[in-house]
Amino acid sequence: MPPVVDRYELGPIGTNCYLVRADRTATEAVVVDPGGDVAQLRLDLARMSARPVAILITHGHWDHLGGVADLAEATRAPVHMAEMERPLLEDINNFVPNGVRLRPYTPDVLLDGDETLELAGLTFETVRVPGHSPAHLAYYADGALFSGDVLFAGSVGRTDLPGADWETLVDSIRTLADRFRADTIVYSGHGPETTLGTEMERNPFLAELRA
Numbered sequence: 001m002p003p004v005v006d007r008y009e010l011g012p013i014g015t016n017c018y019l020v021r022a023d024r025t026a027t028e029a030v031v032v033d034p035g036g037d038v039a040q041l042r043l044d045l046a047r048m049s050a051r052p053v054a055i056l057i058t059h060g061h062w063d064h065l066g067g068v069a070d071l072a073e074a075t076r077a078p079v080h081m082a083e084m085e086r087p088l089l090e091d092i093n094n095f096v097p098n099g100v101r102l103r104p105y106t107p108d109v110l111l112d113g114d115e116t117l118e119l120a121g122l123t124f125e126t127v128r129v130p131g132h133s134p135a136h137l138a139y140y141a142d143g144a145l146f147s148g149d150v151l152f153a154g155s156v157g158r159t160d161l162p163g164a165d166w167e168t169l170v171d172s173i174r175t176l177a178d179r180f181r182a183d184t185i186v187y188s189g190h191g192p193e194t195t196l197g198t199e200m201e202r203n204p205f206l207a208e209l210r211a
Contacts (some may be wrong), residue, residue, distance in 0.1 A: 002143040011036030022121035034067035057081035057134040058148025062096045069103035077111025078108035084135035131169025132157030153194035
């Protein structure tokens, strides 16, 4: 059965943050990409009588990291992220736009990809999917794929950023399509949910994968 997923748009550009539970009665949760003010998310957790047991980071771009320090310090949930991208969180203010100041944090669990994480009654598979960022990770649990900024409904991640590469991004999306079922629900870093099958059939940026 797919997990229960609640979506929050956080931070100045409305980055998606996800609250993930095994079911609606679960007392433990996982938070993916808390990118901004987490006050409402914390209120909702209290209302659900649930506590976060892990914070999963897909990649180190600032708009996905803005609420990490506040949430981690308030809940003591360990922060998981790719080892290669840890400096982007630890030295976050060296990588933000002018006028933006965010709180740095040192991640607790460093990942490379291909790990299996048992969290909140769910089994998460980590998948290394570079292209938008050098060590970008996706997280898969029971038919739900948290893709960060690799794949969106009708679009894909930008490759005009430092460390990004178009061919690498396409290869990463091919890996996801080969590994997971077409009806896998994709929860992206921005915009609405979609499915892998829908994007492989209709996404205009993936025509070369359909050739």
